[in-house]
Amino acid sequence: MERSGDLADFYWKRILRLFPALAVVLILTVVLGPFVYENDTPYLLNKAVRTYIPNNLRIYRLQYDIPGIFDNNPHKSAINGSLWTIPFEFTMYVAVSLLFFIKSNRKLVMLALLVAYLLLAKLDVFNFTEIQKWNFKVLDWYLIELGVYFAAGSLLAAVRIADISKQYIGVLLILSLAMFVFSTGHRFFSLAGVTLLPVIIICIGLLPVYGISNVTKHIGDLSYGIYIYGFPVQQTLVYYFGMSHLNLIFTSLMISAMLAYLSWHLIEAPALKLKSLKPIPILFRKVRGLISRS
Incomplete structure (x- = not known):
């Protein structure tokens, strides 16, 4: 906020930090879902599959589950339970x-x-x-x-x-x-x-x-990547291997860190370079100019 020229600039920076990496993990979840899917309804005919990405990109209407995925895990109602904090995070931005x-x-x-x-x-x-x-x-x-x-x-x-x-x-x-x-x-x-x-x-x-x-x-900012990949990685490890707590902690941390490294260098850092484009600030200024002229 202190480094932003106006509110539109502030929100554009927050959007770039939050949504590109989130969109990718949601897409990967749906693409890789069939490998952990157990349901009588064919995967592509399951309505929850089609709504999973748009509902979670809306952030204030989070969809935690797709029936048939991780149904037999201890946390059977959540694919990525960590996402529950994102609405609160964005509310704090506001x-x-x-x-x-x-x-x-x-x-x-x-x-x-x-x-x-x-x-x-x-x-x-x-x-x-x-x-x-x-x-x-x-x-x-x-x-x-x-x-x-x-x-x-x-x-x-x-x-x-x-x-x-x-x-x-x-x-x-x-x-x-x-x-x-x-x-x-x-x-x-x-x-x-x-x-x-x-x-x-x-x-x-x-x-x-x-x-x-x-x-x-030296390695980049892995914090957000670990946050958004940690839960589905843990769920997948439990689904396939039923690990003990200690093994799950260390194994999921290593895998999540590697995915976070890729997320930072392939998605998050390139997205942050788009701050100079400022489409929202430009649109904001045009609308403000139209209002002032009217």
């Missing part, structure tokens, strides 16, 4: 885009994020039972529970936590971990979670670790 209108005033941005964080923290920690009774038509109470961490992370980014010197990052991490461990078993544990966990996670990410800190410079 939320943070609202800061665009005040992004030139850093103090105001920090204030807005602080208010959002405090409000969400109150709902999540002190009104948890009531939230579970709410009936969202599009999203559910996870929007609150996940939103508080997104707001906390955004606030830490706004205060430029990454600019803190390496030695102080280590000190901050140790203090936060100590306080979090101390809170275990106490009534204020939930409050410690929404307060300290974001600091702990980001400090771990910023902590310089030899051999790991610069790994993305």
Whole structure:
């Protein structure tokens, strides 16, 4: 958001980061589906096969299963259960885009994020039972529970936590971990979670670790690829080999990492190079110009 020229530019970048790799994994799922398909209905005549890609590209109408695929697995109702977070992720993109209108005033941005964080923290920690009774038509109470961490992370980014010197990052991490461990078993544990966990996670990410800190410079950013390929890889391994937990963890991680490597270099990185095309920003400006002239 801070590096975007306008909202259309911001959304175009988010679309390029999210959808090309997602579209490919959905297509591969449908193409490779017959190898793990067990159903009396012929594969191509199964309506769920035809709706799987468009429903999941819509993100707010996710379709987790195709009847006949992984029906005998422990998680028989999901081909790629990890995708459940994508609607929340995109919703957070929409939320943070609202800061665009005040992004030139850093103090105001920090204030807005602080208010959002405090409000969400109150709902999540002190009104948890009531939230579970709410009936969202599009999203559910996870929007609150996940939103508080997104707001906390955004606030830490706004205060430029990454600019803190390496030695102080280590000190901050140790203090936060100590306080979090101390809170275990106490009534204020939930409050410690929404307060300290974001600091702990980001400090771990910023902590310089030899051999790991610069790994993305050499192999690329595998995070999204591992995320979208991990679940179907695990389901497939369970379907064919019925692996134990430890074997499944390590085998699926290696296979998912290889697929993520290919995804980054063949799909994600090339897609991000299309940022300069800016079809959405151009369309946005043309529509805005027509409105202003009228």
